[in-house]
Amino acid sequence: MKIIVCIKQVPDTTEIKIDPVKGTLIREGVPSIMNPDDKGGLELALRMKEQYGAEVTVITMGPPQADLILREAFAMGADRAILLTDRKFAGADTLATSYALAGAIRTMEYDLIIAGRQAIDGDTAQVGPEMAEHLGLPQVSYVTDARKEGDKLIVRKESEESVQTLEVEGPCVLTVLASAFPARYMSVAGIMEAYGREVELWSADRIDVDEGRLGLKGSPTKVFQSFPKALKAPGEQFEGSAEEAVELIVRKLKEKHII
Amino acid sequence: MDFSNSKTEELFLQMIRSFAENEVKPLAAEVDEQERFPMETVRKMAELGIMGIPVPKEYGGAGGNVQMYIRAVEEISRVCATTGVILSAHTSLCMAPILENGTEEQKQKYLPKLASGEWIGAFGLTEPNAGTDAAMQQTVAEDAGDHWVLNGTKIFITNAAYADVFIVMAMTDKSKGTKGISAFIVERGFPGFSIGKKEAKMGIRGSATCELVFENCIVPKENLLGVMGKGFNLAMKTLDGGRIGIAAQALGIAQGAMDETVKYTKERKQFGASIASFQNTQFQLADLETKIQAARFLVRSAAWKKDMKQPYTKDAAMAKLFAAETAMEMTTKAVQFHGGYGYTREYPVERMMRDAKITEIYEGTSEVQRMVIAGHLLK
């Protein structure tokens, strides 16, 4: 079985702060990490490798520094790593990103493609399904479990109020939730070998795409502007005894006609 | 010596920090409170290869080096000193002497299982009447033809209650003093060997410190470790390595206490301002931070020398002396900065202060380290 896992390097958004004066993101000192849902996807692939035997290939699109998460994937147990890197990919929105990834995957052999549900820097959840469409493959999103049954895949999918069990025929794209696949740590032996292995660098020429649909040129959406979130003006603050606080709350709720 | 981390070290630190934070830290208070050996954590460390970091791959280890192993002890001790010493005693005091002194058969037999963490290691030198004066060994090993017979008692043995393999010192020739001491590899199941009472300790309360009791214990001939009569030397060399481990443990404790103190002093408000904004806090923390960083350089340099196969006895003693005293000072002040809360078990600094004390005592007290350093200096 050949499994391809799409991963992305993201800034750890829980560590991001806003410059209160300039209103810009302070990215300095913010660690770059493997996107959590993608790591969950890699975990699912590695579990399937242990259970059924598989070759696990990780692929990412990004700048040369994204090498780091591919090394991490090696140290977790991935067999092969591909870094799609080219200036032609720069400025891509989700449609152009998914198109480039699909163009790379189209040149490879696979039985299953796994991606994270969404990346924590954008939270769009669009690249997985868009990539599936470009490849003409079925998709299941919000996956919390997957197992083989003959040549079919039995997949559990989480929604707001229910859990569905689905049967999928043939190669497909799954997008998975990190919470369902707590990822393993890198092993010490894996870490020792990670930098001795080869990360394949692929440029736009190497993959099967129409270059006009890559990067900024191939992106239908543009960022018009970005700005820090405006917090509303704080209301009044009270410090005093519990009894006084209660009286104040009751008075305010009456004033606002809430009670 | 390069002061920056290699890419491999960066990856290793990322793993060990997240392991310490997510797997070790949540159990630290409970392990202390219940005086419980954290076997589940040891199993997890085993699975990841943390129990065999500096052991070469051909013996089932991860093929790392002493510097990486030391970082693991530091990062783990930063959140739980009990777990830190379990790793240190296992690696420095049991696997290292076998790796450095064992026959090929001994290495093949013991290292793969120790490095994979299937077996846990321990080391027995101290006796009721032979502490700092380790030459006063009363445990004896008699040559009974095709095997050895051991009799005696060892005390304060880290990991003892859960260990499978013990490196044990015993007199093979009482007339020769330290030159009559030899080292043996003793397995848990050997007839006549039992684990005695467990100590109730001030700190590192989960490390299962017990007595080892040998009553006509039968040890196979081939389990003599190293050269007959060179056991004292082997023990001292082993402790040199062990001291780097304990220095790293002390460093980790100090760093952990600093982490807690920085967080707390920024949050805690008194007189309408965070206590971190007071110059008394700032100056004291600046001094402590400098000492911690100095301790770190001493520890790294000793580990680097061991990796480079350079003499490191004095370096290890200096690292342990300074890191242990820094840990004691840092944790005591951490409690002070936390005020009344620091004295309660609601905050981890109380535990850290109790844990720090042992680093000034075991694997050679601070006084012994001074003797070693002065001995090198004045010879």
Added chain:
Amino acid sequence: MDSKDYKNVFVFAEQREGKIQPVAFELLGKARDLADASGEKVVAMLLGCGISGQAHRLVEMGADEVIVADCPELENYLTEEYTQVVYKMIVDNRPNIVLYGATTIGRDLAPRLAARLKTGLTADCTKLEIAEKEDGSKEFRMTRPAFGGNLMATIICPNNRPQMSTVRPGVMRKLTPEPGRKGEIRTFVPEFDRAKIKVKLLETERKGCGCKDISEAKVLVSGGRGVHDKAGFDKLQCLADVLGGQVSSSRAMVDSGIMPQACQVGQTGKTVRPDLYVACGISGAIQHLAGMEESGYIVAINKDKFAPIFSVADLGIVGDLHKIVPLLAERLKKEMAE
């Protein structure tokens, strides 16, 4: 492509188990604004099985037209079946804008369609507007949080049509229903390309968490780390009962297993806008604020007077919730009795 050929604001009216979801009505409310701003129509797309009888409800809630596809294949949401039908509706009708709920269904369907239509899609929008450009022409602007809610980004889709976005449930306001409002209901007869259908639904289990949907509550009493434990939440429940509300939670208390995930407010939980939100022992991480700051009136009770929650609270009480909450419940009980 000439963008002038594309007209009207389409809404994907999501249904589950034959029930039109609240988010569909919220989207109609917003679509109405957008359509009025550019003199276009609001068109709802309703897919399901035995659903036709409910089409008029969409008209009452703001749709000028409803296109209904009613057949057994569409009973449950499945990616390929729904994509084929909605794709055809879009290609045939050339809408200018298409809106979807940012639910597990909308976020599965919309990107699939975006790739098939080769157009742009903006996820999880919190604000949508038709703005006038300097040259007098109109532009659809979609604003959404990025970087974990730390930054807002306004996205445009200038050269591709339709312009599509998903919108988080609970963010837009639905209109007051207008019974008897006139609108056209059109039937669409789907044809499926069955060769492309590779996914079969075997089973659906409902998740029983026992709690009602917090995004529907008028009053929420919400607890964070400061509540400590289950016993602390019991105090909150008493207060919620007196106020006729429900209890919700911050992420910390969900992660620690004290509260179920369905009760979580925030970026990774639910967006809520009750009339009254009482935040107890919640420090107010930006991810939490993103999920509740639109509430009508916010009371925050916290020991730390510098807690960020106070920056969005209308009334901030610095104090111990464990004392104040039970006292407040008692006091309100008396008040209500009078």
